[in-house]
Amino acid sequence: MDELRILIARLGWPSISARWWTMQELAARLSEPAMKDRTETALLQFLRSRKLEAEVVEVLCIFWMAARGHGYSPVELAGSIPKPSLLSDLFLDDLGLLTQDSYAGLKEAPEDFEIPADFNGVQGVDLPRMFRTTLSRLEVCTGLPFVRQMAYEWTENRAAYPDAPYQGDPWHFMRPLGDGFSGQLSARPALRAISAYLRTLAVAEQFWGMPPELADKKALLALPVHPTLAMLRPKRPEWFPGRADFDGDAVAVETAFRVLLDRVKAAQPDGELIAFNSPVAMSMERCVEVSLVRWSQAGSSPIDDAGLIAHLKAFWSRGQMLPSTGPEPLSTTTLLAPPPLERLLEVKSKAWPLAGALDFDRLGYLQLDLYPSRIFLPTLPGVDEIAVTPRDGQLEVKVEDQVVADFCYWNAGWGPARPRQLSGNCGTALISRSTAYRESAGSVSAPLRAFYLWQVRTLNRVNSFGEFSEEIAMGTLFV
Known part of the structure; x- marks a missing residue:
């Protein structure tokens, strides 16, 4: 072979x-x-x-x-x-290699060019809208025809594959699964559109006077992989929960979470599980997705424990995004600017999450399974800067060269598509090294207590073709 x-x-x-x-x-x-x-x-x-x-x-x-x-x-x-x-x-x-001196065949779209229907048809279907949206915003700011130029480049590169510009039907992979699925696909229409986007930026730089620094920054939107996440290797941890652990009522679910925390502690005695997000059961009739994030809470909150969920449930829908940047465009290190405590704090409950989701800077289109809610990193209020670097197939989270947490990733029910309600077909976990990650909120003088906010999403369907119904259970687990 x-x-x-x-x-x-x-x-x-x-x-x-x-x-x-x-x-x-x-x-x-x-x-x-x-x-x-x-x-x-x-x-x-x-x-x-x-x-x-x-x-x-x-x-x-x-x-x-x-x-x-x-x-x-x-x-x-x-x-x-x-x-x-x-x-x-x-x-x-x-890579320290010579670059190209020019880009062959660049030209502005003719005045009589009209945007074809198929260009509009692929937006949001065969590729994310972010490329067209980016150019639309540049067009509003400059008055230059960025979107029209991208449509022209899209028409021009059709000749690259004249017999098969669309590379088949992506629904071929999803139709047998039934209704309500989202594809994990990036076929030829996406590659054509991304190529048109990159050529439009080159036209803007060469003919319209776009600053090279701005053009390079916008080009990073077309990265296949995030430079820091590129080396992530899928490996399911030994402490991963069983398929049936989260069946039953709230009491049974909390028991399953405590067992999960104990298993993590046994595997890494000096660490704490900060965040966990993964499908734990995947079949054609039933899917279960489990999410868990650790929180801190200052004492003397007017909200009783039973009322916490009502104040914190919005976290799962909008959460806390952590702004990031790279020291260089393709640096494997990602730098995070931790938000101040007042931005993290849920005022009424006096609680804040100890993990937040990575933002979309340097997003890789081949890694969309990880976004938007699989990459949780420490919030660390009170810290000036966090560095995230790859190591041995995982990520290390550092503060002043001290590793405070590790991030790992694994496959969970991988396939060409996933139910739309699920965040992704993969799982991730963020585990601390010691307790330094939660001792940075120095402005809090009141005694603190810790709890986990958990969510279990269950999808069911009675046959193998209809849409899934969805049930979401939430709770808090004090530790």
């Missing part, structure tokens, strides 16, 4: 997770002496055959991941790039 040929073929699959994992495997092969030369030759040949800017970037990601994650020294790549872009230049520059 030719594993290399199979891996490269998988780079063309529409499944976003399969493409990401395949990129990781190919990057690892580039670091193996016995596999390096053959893998490098095959990838360079594959790179030279790419017909769209986004396809080029995905292949460059493999070389970049090998260099950043495995110490690989890449060969000169610029001469093998048939469709350069601002984003491909960023990858080459980050």
Whole structure:
């Protein structure tokens, strides 16, 4: 069996997770002496055959991941790039390689060009609306025809695959599952639209005077993978709960959560589970998703324990987003600016979450399974800056070079689609090292107590084709 040929073929699959994992495997092969030369030759040949800017970037990601994650020294790549872009230049520059001097064939849309219906039809269906929305905002600010130019580039790159510009029907993968599913797919229409977006930014820089720094920043929206999350390797922890642990009433569910906390404590005696979010049961008739986040509460709150849920349940719908940035565009380190305690605090209950969701900066379109509510990181009010870095397939959360928590990720019911009500087909956990992560709120002088806010989402259907009905149970668990 030719594993290399199979891996490269998988780079063309529409499944976003399969493409990401395949990129990781190919990057690892580039670091193996016995596999390096053959893998490098095959990838360079594959790179030279790419017909769209986004396809080029995905292949460059493999070389970049090998260099950043495995110490690989890449060969000169610029001469093998048939469709350069601002984003491909960023990858080459980050690798210390020569970049392209110009982008072939750039031109402004003719005055008589009309936006085709299929361009509007793919927005929000075959790709997220964020690309068009970004250009629409630039258009409002500048008066320049950004959206029209993207539509023109979309029309032009149809010639890259004249016989199959849409690469089949994505509903082929989801229709047999029944109603109410959301695809985990990124097929050719998405690659065409992302390529059109990147070419529009190049046109804006070359012909409309767009500042290069702004153009590069907007190009990062087309990243296939988040630079810090690119090296995450799926591994389900040994303490993962059983499929039936969360059946029953609130008492049974709380008992299951206490067992989960005990299992985590046994595996990591010095740590505490800060956040957990994962499907724990997935079938064609029933799905169960469990979420858990640790909170602190100052004493003397006027809200009794039974009334906490009414004040905190909005957390699951809007939560606390943690603003982030990278020291460099493709830095594997992500820096977080922790919000002050007054922004975290739920005033009436005097409680605040000890974890919040990562924002959408440097979002990778092949990692949408992780967004918006799978990547929980410590809130750490009172700390100036948090650094998040990859290590051994997980993430380390650091404050002044001291690791305060670890983030891990695993597969849970993976497939080409998921029920729309579920946040994702994967699971994640944030576990502290010692208790330093919850001792940073120095402005609180009152005695503190800790509790977990939990949620169990259960989906059921009576047959294997109709939509799922949804039940949500919530509660608090004091520790």
